[in-house]
Amino acid sequence: MTSLHADHYADNLVQLRSPLVTNRCVARDTFLCRIDAPEIAGAVIPGQFVMIRMAQHDAPLIGRAFAVWDIINDDSGSPRFIELIYLRKGTLTRALASAPVGTPMDVWGPLGNGFAARPCDRLIMTAGGIGQTPMLLLGKEAIGTTDFGREHGWANHVEIIYGARTAELLAGVEAFRTAGFEVTVCTDDGSTGQTGRVPDVLATRLTELKDTGTTRVVTCGPEIMMQRVSKVCDQHGVDCQVSMETPMACGIGICFSCVAKIxxxxxxxxxxxxxxxxxxxxxxSSRVHWDD
Structure with a gap:
């Protein structure tokens, strides 16, 4: 496990108040918003997140964590906007889903350590529920189409296995295809793609890829899914990183509400x-102490 580095702390975060540029529904109860935040957009690496809250609102008083889905450049080619995909579920996300363009948002970030840029022949990203949100930027870096100021183009092939309960909850599938990733979709009810769960689809895929080069897996989604993905990777001797979705209150290491057993x-x-x-x-994933 990489030791905690000073860059992982929040010393270099940017805090700003900026308006919503877009805010639209992209799947059932799932929305994409764009915020004008060039100071953050130019500093993000894949897997990092931001904290946001609705300015001038005190319910909820504290912010919420959102993985950065995409970075959009301005007309000169410089990073300017951050995009977030979120599920309308809690107090903040319900209010955010109905917020009009121009609504001021308090945003601070980028936060967290981000995924490691580890060279491999094949990167397999696995996502369940809303866990697809940190994957687009990582895949773009791995395939070499986007440079985040560190090594890029470190995978020869990028694919994603993305699962949801039903087809109506899938969000971002076309963005993955447009980015050049191989996309495998699975649903619990069989409404689209393969019928089944992400860990089972991954196990079949890793068996198919045996002795075809180095494979690396990353995963984000419900904890039980990530635990099963971790077990599958361990059985196949495949490197795996997990993006934990532990609820956060501050995002900067003060409150200790987001701890995980490592x-x-x-x-x-x-x-x-x-x-x-x-x-x-x-x-x-080998460092995570999963609760049975």
Missing amino acids: RQDDPNQPWDYKRTCVEGPIFD
């Missing part, structure tokens, strides 16, 4: 609590 090298202390907002949200 394995340690000390035999006298097999695991310890780590803050997903600064030590994460990305962890090597």
